[in-house]
Amino acid sequence: MNVQFKKGALELCVLVFTLKKDRYGYELVHSISDKIQIAEGTVYPLLRRLTKEGYFATYLAESNEGPPRKYYQLTKAGREYLEQLVQEWQQFSASVNEIIEEGMD
Amino acid sequence: MTKQQFLNELNRLLVQVPEGERKDILSDYEAHIDSAIENGKTEEEAVADLGSPKTIADELDVFVATDKLSGSKKETTTNVGPNIFAFLGMLLFNLIFIIGPVVGVTGAFIGLYAAAFACLITPVAFIINLFTHDTPILLAFFLILATFSFGYLFLLVTNFLAKWFLKLIHWYWKLNVKIVKGSY
CATH class of the missing domain: 1.10.8 (Helicase, Ruva Protein; domain 3)
Incomplete structure (x- = not known):
């Protein structure tokens, strides 16, 4: 798949996964790589950027196994950004689908 | 991995x-x-x-x-493009004042490295000498040890100095670029 395209979609997925529940890094990355083929390591730079831009807040919480985990929590700005991305995505994918349907007739 | x-x-x-x-x-x-x-x-x-x-x-x-x-x-929104006068000025300054010393010091380093290398290979001569002449073995051993150690230390010191020299040149180069770009 086209790399830039995948990056945009990845950003959307990461934000969606944190909407209902705070997630820790591995959990987040794993839930994506389960469905989409990616180099798992490239998700962390994305998380870092989204955090820097204020869409995520992070905190450490104890875990049952091993050391404390870093959790990602969607901020208010993150929620708004996600809504905007989802809307753009839906418009975009609807248009692409339309084009495909017309073209493949 | x-x-x-x-x-x-x-x-x-x-x-x-x-x-x-x-x-x-x-x-x-x-x-x-x-x-x-x-x-x-x-x-x-x-x-x-x-x-x-x-x-x-x-x-x-x-x-x-x-x-x-x-x-x-x-x-640097007010600054549009590299400054051609700064560039020409730096070029002239570098040609007159900098190039000479840099070439000189570089030459000196080549000399220092050659000297260190010479010290390092001197033991070979002593070893050959051991076979061709009747040099006392203990004397030869100490001479070998001395010249080799000296050569090695010499090389370390020269390396250290050369590193600083390169750093200095790197820093000076970046300074030049900054001046020409006008961020100074």
Whole structure:
């Protein structure tokens, strides 16, 4: 798949996964790589950027196994950004689908 | 690749990232690999699924670079393009005052290296001498030890100085670029 395209979609997925529940890094990355083929390591730079831009807040919480985990929590700005991305995505994918349907007739 | 190899490689690629942030980045990956192993992957698999350290470093670099870009844009919006007068001025200054000493010092370093090398190979002569003449073996041994040690120390010192010299040149070059670009 086209790399830039995948990056945009990845950003959307990461934000969606944190909407209902705070997630820790591995959990987040794993839930994506389960469905989409990616180099798992490239998700962390994305998380870092989204955090820097204020869409995520992070905190450490104890875990049952091993050391404390870093959790990602969607901020208010993150929620708004996600809504905007989802809307753009839906418009975009609807248009692409339309084009495909017309073209493949 | 093992976890440690992966982390070392990534650490090496991120030298320009400030220490605190670099450690934070590395700890993210360390935690990820540990979790993956807990969930039944082998260390090798866990590392392989991350992708290459190079890809990750590139990805991180993009953000670092764009951060810098947007920062410097704010500072130098009034400055359009490199300054041609600064460039010509620096060129003239460098031709007159800098080129000579730099060439001279570089020559001196070549000389120093040659001398160090000569000291290092002197023991060979002593060893040959041992076979062709009746030199007392103890004397030859100490001479070999002395010249070789001296040559080695000489080489270390020269290397050290050369490194500083290169750093100085690098710094001076960057200064030149900055002046010409007009951020000074």
